[in-house]
Every structure is written in structure tokens, then in C-alpha cells.
């Protein structure tokens with residue numbers, strides 16, 4: 001019951017908000033193709049239909065990237081609405097990405113050179129992919145694109161005018177969803193993400209949020225009655241054994257008050273064998289922990305030397321592991337000290353910080369920090385017993401490939417940003433860095449996180465040291481500064497958004 005009280009308060013706030021007039025217009029597709037068409041029947045709400053683009057060669061948006069704003073609350077996001085899907089398909093896949101990087105994600109997809117695949121962007125932070133086939137090449141696109149924060153595979157686009165319950169029924173009665181739930185053991189439905197387009201832009205208070213939660217609640221009510229998979233997981237005493245359940249994720253994305261995209265997928269957190277173009281994968285995909293794939297990583301309890309810490313915390317959240325007591329982390333290009341400060345606050349590790357410039361004076365005095373002034377590329381890794389290396393050095397991508405190669409075998413985990421010149425990613429260097437790490441026995445993943453600018457973050461984990469469970473960042477210091485009202489021991493700045501859906505599926 002406790003979880004419904006805050007929802008009720010949000011409900012009142014959002015009711016007031018939804019009554020106000022919304023003036024913003026849908027963003028036109030950023031790819032080539034015919035302009036959006038009107039619904040043949042003419043929608044009573046005047047909503048715009050979405051026109052598939054033929055974006056084999058996507059055009060780079062000239063829009064200036066709002067690099068500095070983590071959250072943009074300036075404009076409600078009203079997407080163009082894709083065609084409703086028919087029960088027999090085909091079903092598109094939707095990806096979320098950092099807004100203003102839609103074209104880069106489309107470019108990444110177009111690198112697979114599949115003639116059947118078309119991409120377009122219905123709104124900031126969202127990319128719609130159609131024409132994926134049931135083959136290896138299409139599967140390679142679905143396997144964790146670098147610029148995608150989250151995927152909604154095999155998405156149904158469903159409509160029900162003026163009825164939350166009707167929309168929920170349309171989702172709940174989708175035959176393929178019912179088949180998957182019927183075939184899955186009790187407790188498999190691990191998470192439901194109720195999404196609205198503004199979340200893809202990092203908005204803190206986007207429109208339709210309350211409505212999307214009500215739809216999600218109604219779907220869950222229906223499924224709980226029908227499928228054990230949608231009920232609470234059995235306790236280990238009940239089963240008397242450690243069972244490894246599939247992790248099913250339902251994502252409901254409201255594209256208008258009456259139209260939803262819905263995707264039910266099994267999330268993967270195991271090593272995938274490398275087949276052809278597919279990269280060996282580690283970490284969760286789709287991401288069951290964070291709606292739209294965005295971990296909330298703001299530290300509000302203390303002033304940080306720089307905001308760069310957010311991208312490190314996004315990487316650790318994605319990896320599902322973190323340095324702990326007894327670990328030493330080498331932080332290359334550490335000044336002014338955002339990453340070092342976050343590691344001090346959230347872990348019990350010791351830090352060796354290397355930079356040409358000194359750190360923030362407070363960090364220089366901290367007895368868990370050893371500062372070494374000089375060229376990070378000349379730092380001799382063998383002089384430490386480090387288990388982690390993190391790097392935010394500004395350097396040409398080729399040098400970052402060399403750096404990764406130099407550190408492979410010396411540490412168990414690496415988080416390394418690769419920065420690009422101009423606006424285009426250096427795809428070849430990025431591929432080379434991942435290949436080098438894989439060839440040296442690391443699982444390699446790269447992501448463009450919400451807090452990355454013109455750079456990507458490489459996450460490299462030595463195979464035998466892979467931690468196969470999700471950990472949360474915590475330490476005595478973090479716990480002391482955490483918002484205890486959450487009661488979960490997780491610092492409030494690190495809580496997944498809408499955590500109430502995580503593991504709260506009840507009988």
C-alpha cells in the first residue's frame with residue numbers, strides 16, 4: 001500500500017498539469033523520407049501519423065547539441081506516432097538514446113548495411129527501426145548498439161481511444177506476450193517500465209507519466225490473475241533450491257494518451273558467443289534496471305569537483321559491479337577530480353590519481369588518494385597493485401587503443417572514455433579498442449551514456465573476474481549521506497527511476 005501513496009500525490013500533481021494547454025509540436029523525422037502523413041480516418045485528436053523514413057544514409061542533424069543540460073524541461077515531447085502494428089507483424093524495434101544523438105545511432109545501425117532496415121526518429125531520444133529480419137545480421141543490430149541506451153524489441157504499437165483500461169487490455173491480450181508468460185516460471189516478470197517520451201530527453205517531470213503508470217498497473221492486474229510468471233517470485237525455502245529465473249521486462253511507452261508501444265522481452269546477462277558480426281556481450285540487455293536505460297546518478301549531497309563523475313557512475317551501473325574494499329583504482333586524467341571524488345564517496349577503494357594538473361585541494365589532502373603528477377601515458381602500471389583502471393584522458397582515439405592494450409592483463413576492470421574529434425565517432429578505433437580487449441580475455445562493451453558528450457565509454461571486464469550479479473554502490477560514507485527515506489540503503493541519487501516496479505511484483 002505504501003507505494004501507492006506517493007503515486008496518488010503524483011497523480012494529483014499531474015492531473016493539474018495535464019489540464020494545461022500543450023503548445024509544442026511534434027519533431028519531424030530527422031531522416032530522409034516523405035513528410036508525416038495524416039491518419040487516413042482523420043484522428044479526432046488531430047494526431048500526426050508517422051511516416052517511415054528511408055534512412056540508409058541518415059542526415060546529420062544541424063541542431064545544436066545541448067551538451068551542458070542533463071535535464072531539459074523546456075518543452076513537452078510529443079512524438080510522431082508510428083503506424084499501429086497488425087497482430088501478424090512486422091514489429092519494429094525502438095531504441096532510446098541520448099537526445100541529439102539520434103542521427104549517430106541511425107548511422108551506427110546503417111553501418112550494418114542491411115537493405116531491408118529503415119530507421120527514423122519519432123522524437124528526441126528515440127529511434128524506430130523497421131525491417132529487421134529473423135537472421136544473424138539483424139540480430140547484430142539488436143545486440144546492444146553503442147549509441148542505444150535501451151531497446152524495446154518487437155514492439156507492438158497499439159491504440160485504444162480514451163480508455164486506460166482498454167489500452168491495458170490491448171497490451172495484456174497480445175498473443176505473443178501471453179504465450180511467453182504462459183511458458184515462463186512463476187516470478188519471471190521481473191520489471192515493468194512505464195515510459196513516456198520526455199524521459200528520453202532526461203525530463204524530470206514529463207507529460208503522460210501518471211497515465212503510463214496507470215496503464216502499467218492495469219496490465220499487471222490482468223496478468224497477475226492469469227499467469228504465475230507475473231506473480232511474486234517463490235522464496236528459496238519454497239523451491240528449496242537456487243533457481244535461475246528468466247528476467248522478463250515489460251516496457252510500455254506512451255506515444256500519445258491513446259497509443260502505446262509495448263515490448264515484452266527476456267533480458268540477457270550472459271556471455272553471448274561471438275557469431276559473425278555479433279560482439280560478445282556482457283551486462284544486461286535490454287536493461288531491466290533503468291527505464292529508458294538511464295541510471296539516475298546525480299550526487300546532491302556534496303559539491304563535486306566536476307560533473308564528469310556522472311559518466312563513471314553510469315558505467316558502473318551498467319557493468320553491475322564496482323571497486324570495493326581492498327581494491328586500488330588508478331584514475332588516469334583525474335583532474336579536477338570528479339571521478340576520484342565519486343569513488344571516495346561511493347566505494348571503499350584507494351585511488352591513485354594521475355594527471356598533469358593537481359586535483360581539487362580537498363582531494364589532494366585525502367589519505368585514500370595518492371596523486372602522481374605527470375603524463376598518464378608514461379605512468380608505469382606495474383608500479384601499483386591496482387585492480388581497476390579508469391581513464392578520462394583527453395587524447396586521440398588511437399592513443400586510447402594503445403592505452404587499453406597497455407593495461408590489459410594488469411587490472412581486472414577498466415572504464416575508459418574514448419573522445420572523438422568533430423561530431424563523428426571514430427568507428428574504426430572504437431572497434432579496434434574492443435577487439436584488442438576481447439583478444440586479451442576481456443568482455444568488452446561500449447556505451448554512449450546520457451552523460452557522455454562526443455565520446456563513448458568502454459567497459460572492460462576480465463572474464464574470470466566478471467561479477468555476475470548486480471551490485472549497488474554503497475559504502476559507510478554513502479550510506480551516511482543517503483536519503484534514508486528510501487529505506488533501501490541505496491543512496492537516493494543512485495536509485496533506479498520508478499524503482500517501485502523492480503522486484504515488487506506481488507501476488
Ligand SMILES: C[S@@+](CC[C@H](N)C(=O)[O-])C[C@H]1O[C@@H](n2cnc3c(N)ncnc32)[C@H](O)[C@@H]1O
Nearest residue numbers: 306308333335336337338339355356375376392
Ligand atoms: C576531462 S578531464 C578529466 C575530468 C575528470 N575525470 C574529473 O572527473 O574531474 C581530462 C583530464 O585529462 C588530463 N590529461 C590529458 N592528457 C593527459 C596526459 N597525457 N597525462 C595526464 N593527464 C592528461 C587533463 O589534464 C585533464 O585534467
